Amino acid sequence: FPEDLPDRARVVHAAQAGGPEVLVATESALPEPGPHQVLVETAAVGVNFIETYQRSGVYPTQYPFTPGTEASGRVLAVGEAVESLSPGQRVTTMEADTGTYASHFLVDAGKAMPVPDEVTDEQAAALPLQGITAHYLMNSTYRVSPGETVLTHAGAGGVGQLLTQLLKAKGARVITTCSTEEKAQIAQAAGADYVLGYENFADRVREITKGEGVAAVFDGVGRDTYLGSLDSLAIRGTFVLFGGASGQVPPLDPQDLNRRGGLYLTRPATHWYLRNAEERSWRYAELFDSLTKGDLKLSIGAAYPLDEAGRAHDDLENRRTTGKLVLTA
Numbered sequence: 143f144p145e146d147l148p149d150r151a152r153v154v155h156a157a158q159a160g161g162p163e164v165l166v167a168t169e170s171a172l173p174e175p176g177p178h179q180v181l182v183e184t185a186a187v188g189v190n191f192i193e194t195y196q197r198s199g200v201y202p203t204q205y206p207f208t209p210g211t212e213a214s215g216r217v218l219a220v221g222e223a224v225e226s227l228s229p230g231q232r233v234t235t236m237e238a239d240t241g242t243y244a245s246h247f248l249v250d251a252g253k254a255m256p257v258p259d260e261v262t263d264e265q266a267a268a269l270p271l272q273g274i275t276a277h278y279l280m281n282s283t284y285r286v287s288p289g290e291t292v293l294t295h296a297g298a299g300g301v302g303q304l305l306t307q308l309l310k311a312k313g314a315r316v317i318t319t320c321s322t323e324e325k326a327q328i329a330q331a332a333g334a335d336y337v338l339g340y341e342n343f344a345d346r347v348r349e350i351t352k353g354e355g356v357a358a359v360f361d362g363v364g365r366d367t368y369l370g371s372l373d374s375l376a377i378r379g380t381f382v383l384f385g386g387a388s389g390q391v392p393p394l395d396p397q398d399l400n401r402r403g404g405l406y407l408t409r410p411a412t413h414w415y416l417r418n419a420e421e422r423s424w425r426y427a428e429l430f431d432s433l434t435k436g437d438l439k440l441s442i443g444a445a446y447p448l449d450e451a452g453r454a455h456d457d458l459e460n461r462r463t464t465g466k467l468v469l470t471a
């Protein structure tokens with residue numbers, strides 16, 4: 143373990159569940175890597191909606207709590223069993239072992255991915271969680287075919303813009319929703335064929351698809367949209383519920399799926415789609431490739447200093463953001 147390391151880290155934590163104001167920056171001891179871990183000096187941190195559910199107590203969480211699983215940075219020290227990485231390398235991850243809303247964090251060496259030279263630190267922090275999500279949703283949860291029409295909500299958001307771009311690259315027809323005119327332009331620039339408001343969106347989807355409905359819906363909005371999402375599906379269509387930005391969906395009667403045409407329902411999460419090194423490498427390689435070729439554009443909506451993480455949460459929860467939010471360490 144090198145001796146010239148700082149002995150303190152700057153860490154954002156929540157002492158208890160609450161609003162964005164519970165996120166406070168403080169100092170703590172620099173964490174030491176276990177045998178299979180690396181210590182990373184943070185460059186940029188990816189902010190994700192799940193951290194607002196954890197901070198507010200919507201998801202069961204132990205406090206004090208330091209949010210964040212996604213960040214980029216430089217390896218400072220490696221555990222004794224680590225051979226794949228060495229100090230100085232630039233890495234990114236969405237699977238850190240200690241909270242990434244911090245100046246330093248620990249991550250299993252197998253889950254820290256080397257960053258290509260052409261990719262900036264901010265891009266490297268912005269890509270993994272939302273990029274892997276978009277990748278697994280359309281390639282593995284429901285395998286979208288060229289020419290198929292699908293609906294994805296919140297098309298100006300982080301996942302929304304990436305999913306739209308990847309779907310268009312695959313040759314799908316994309317219908318999306320969003321809440322303002324400014325967001326509609328952003329969703330359109332990401333490639334969406336149809337951008338709708340949320341009101342009566344299922345009726346509009348029926349019109350666009352000549353009564354048939356869409357093959358799949360990717361819904362991260364949840365409570366406010368799930369009934370319309372179910373009503374937008376074609377017979378035997380797939381409802382992919384992947385989040386609850388507007389609130390969690392209440393329990394569903396399986397007959398609701400039967401009545402609407404023998405629908406399929408799934409509620410996926412990233413860890414079910416990063417099951418081993420092979421799956422992880424495949425998804426990252428395709429995303430980095432699309433990014434460096436220019437096929438995939440990352441839209442970083444805002445960057446905040448680490449100490450202002452609470453402001454980032456407030457903006458995200460109150461629909462004031464587009465694209466990805468990052469914190470800079």
Ligand code: NDP
Nearest residue numbers: 191296299300301320321362384385386387388411412461
């Ligand atoms: P976004 O950037 O998409 O932000 C959320 C967006 O949801 C808002 O900007 C807003 O867009 C829309 N929205 C609709 N209704 C509401 C509401 N009542 N309150 C707040 N926002 C609302 O966030 P992310 O891309 O980070 O995440 C999108 C969703 O995907 C989240 O639900 C998240 O939990 C989920 N997710 C799930 C993963 C998984 O593996 N299961 C992984 C990653 C994310 P508009 O104003 O246009 O409606």
